[in-house]
Amino acid sequence: xxxxxxxxxxxxxxxxxxxxRIFGKSETELAADAVRLAIADAGLxxxxxxxxxxNAGISNGIGLGLQNYLGLKDLRLLNHMNGAGSTAAQMVQxxxxxxxxxxxxxxxxVFADAPLKAGTSAGAAxxxxxxxxxxxxxxxxLYPAAGYFGTNTPYALAARRHMALYGTTQDQLGVIAVGxxxxxxxxxxxxxxxxITLADYHASRWIIEPLHxxxxxxxxxxxxxxxxxxxxxxxxxxxxxVYVWGMGQGHPGDSRRAGTTWETETxxxxxxxxxxxxxxxxxxxxxxxxxxDCYTYTVLVTLExxxxxxxxxxxxxxxxxxLGPGGSLPTNTGGGELSxxxxxxxTPLSEAIIQGRGAGGQRQVKNDxxxxxxxxxxxxxxxxLVLSPHRSES
Amino acid sequence: MTQDIVAxxxxxxxxxxxxxxxxxxxxxxxxxxxxxxxxxxxPARRHCDECLSDxxxxxxxxxxxxxxxxxxxxxxxxxxxxxxxxxxVTIVELDEGPQLPTNIVGLANDEIRVGMRVRVxxxxxxxxxLPKFRPV
Numbered sequence: 001x002x003x004x005x006x007x008x009x010x011x012x013x014x015x016x017x018x019x020x021r022i023f024g025k026s027e028t029e030l031a032a033d034a035v036r037l038a039i040a041d042a043g044l045x046x047x048x049x050x051x052x053x054x055n056a057g058i059s060n061g062i063g064l065g066l067q068n069y070l071g072l073k074d075l076r077l078l079n080h081m082n083g084a085g086s087t088a089a090q091m092v093q094x095x096x097x098x099x100x101x102x103x104x105x106x107x108x109x110v111f112a113d114a115p116l117k118a119g120t121s122a123g124a125a126x127x128x129x130x131x132x133x134x135x136x137x138x139x140x141x142l143y144p145a146a147g148y149f150g151t152n153t154p155y156a157l158a159a160r161r162h163m164a165l166y167g168t169t170q171d172q173l174g175v176i177a178v179g180x181x182x183x184x185x186x187x188x189x190x191x192x193x194x195x196i197t198l199a200d201y202h203a204s205r206w207i208i209e210p211l212h213x214x215x216x217x218x219x220x221x222x223x224x225x226x227x228x229x230x231x232x233x234x235x236x237x238x239x240x241x242v243y244v245w246g247m248g249q250g251h252p253g254d255s256r257r258a259g260t261t262w263e264t265e266t267x268x269x270x271x272x273x274x275x276x277x278x279x280x281x282x283x284x285x286x287x288x289x290x291x292x293d294c295y296t297y298t299v300l301v302t303l304e305x306x307x308x309x310x311x312x313x314x315x316x317x318x319x320x321x322x323l324g325p326g327g328s329l330p331t332n333t334g335g336g337e338l339s340x341x342x343x344x345x346x347t348p349l350s351e352a353i354i355q356g357r358g359a360g361g362q363r364q365v366k367n368d369x370x371x372x373x374x375x376x377x378x379x380x381x382x383x384x385l386v387l388s389p390h391r392s393e394s
Numbered sequence: 395m396t397q398d399i400v401a402x403x404x405x406x407x408x409x410x411x412x413x414x415x416x417x418x419x420x421x422x423x424x425x426x427x428x429x430x431x432x433x434x435x436x437p438a439r440r441h442c443d444e445c446l447s448d449x450x451x452x453x454x455x456x457x458x459x460x461x462x463x464x465x466x467x468x469x470x471x472x473x474x475x476x477x478x479x480x481x482x483v484t485i486v487e488l489d490e491g492p493q494l495p496t497n498i499v500g501l502a503n504d505e506i507r508v509g510m511r512v513r514v515x516x517x518x519x520x521x522x523x524l525p526k527f528r529p530v
Contacts, residue, residue: 141405149471156465164508209466258491
């Protein structure tokens with residue numbers, strides 16, 4: 001018997017601002033632009049929106065006050081959510097459950113971020129207070145005392161451990177970066193569209209070994225909003241609905257003690273079971289992947305955790321280029337966060353919607369079953385959606 | 395010890411970690427041991443994350459462990475580390491279980507390996523001794 005929530009809701013609206021080194025608008029203003037675009041895209045009037053879920057990025061510029069900036073009245077659902085990079089997929093999950101429960105009809109989910117300031121680097125935007133001369137307090141101070149800074153460090157440590165345990169190579173990480181850039185070259189939305197080779201990858205500077213610059217995602221200013229609506233009315237809305245077939249989360253935690261496996265086994269392994277089970281599909285049925293890719297390694301370990309290959313076999317699995325254009329498992333078809341744009345979980349989600357609608361243009365792939373994942377923290381938080389342009393198989 | 399040109403971020407003790415940092419000045423690596431389930435943990439927290447007991451004792455660790463994982467940092471974050479780039483950032487898993495962030499000393503970066511056996515030694519920064527690890 002099909003899961004009772006399978007196919008009850010669909011994404012019916014998508015609004016995206018320009019993304020990248022976009023200056024002159026606050027996070028609230030970017031969010032308002034994206035919401036206006038999403039409402040128009042869904043063919044709705046603003047008063048029909050009765051749910052608002054808000055996710056601020058690293059610059060933490062939007063919150064519950066966005067409701068009043070948008071002039072949304074009589075909301076039936078409102079929250080400021082934070083599951084880091086897993087939030088976008090989570091917002092769709094909570095919107096779907098609220099719709100299924102009859103609590104709301106058209107739920108806007110919006111992300112906005114503006115960490116880039118004119119004249120500063122992307123690294124500075126995510127380096128935090130790393131240059132601080134204030135003494136860190138307590139045992140946590142051992143991290144900066146060891147020169148452990150930023151988000152790049154834990155991901156480099158995770159990738160290194162995978163390499164040591166399973167023999168994963170630098171070339172295998174590089175193939176992911178090269179493939180995603182090839183996808184980005186086909187996307188007018190992507191920030192980085194010049195093709196790269198494996199040699200370019202190896203020549204890009206080290207950030208923290210084993211991560212080159214081209215292993216790391218972009219940093220972008222911008223906003224993305226989507227609208228989730230009941231499946232029963234979605235088909236009468238202007239754009240092809242993208243139905244929610246499956247949903248799952250996984251948050252394995254890290255004891256920072258012997259026995260932890262956070263580096264090489266993510267919450268994706270847990271989320272996969274729930275999401276695939278609800279959707280009634282397995283990895284062999286997936287026709288396209290839109291995977292959270294803060295780093296190349298995140299893609300590799302996610303593919304393993306969803307059972308596309310055995311644990312530890314991610315390197316050989318990606319090595320033949322199957323993720324890139326023309327490959328057997330099209331993945332991050334807009335260039336992802338590495339080469340497209342970095343809107344946290346809205347990056348894979350927005351591309352999944354575009355593909356689900358069949359609006360991918362030169363980069364359109366077979367879209368019957370799309371896996372969309374979100375990952376946040378240091379491989380800490382994970383959420384998944386299985387999406388499809390079909391309400392059911394029949 | 396050489397004088398840093400720009401000071402590195404040197405931790406100062408809080409109430410939870412004061413015994414750790416005081417013992418460090420005597421060359422001892424102290425851990426908290428849960429009074430209920432016996433799990434060892436770094437002194438960052440009052441409650442055991444296995445059983446949530448807040449009873450504990452201080453125990454001296456053997457000071458030995460293995461490299462869990464490591465990276466070689468090339469990015470400039472803190473000015474106090476600029477002269478050290480590229481430097482290793484290493485997680486050592488102590489034989490008692492807890493993992494701590496540190497640096498491997500006495501070995502070229504390209505000779506560090508996951509699983510390598512290491513022993514603690516103490517690097518003095520004024521009134522604070524930091525745990526570093528050297529291959530055994």
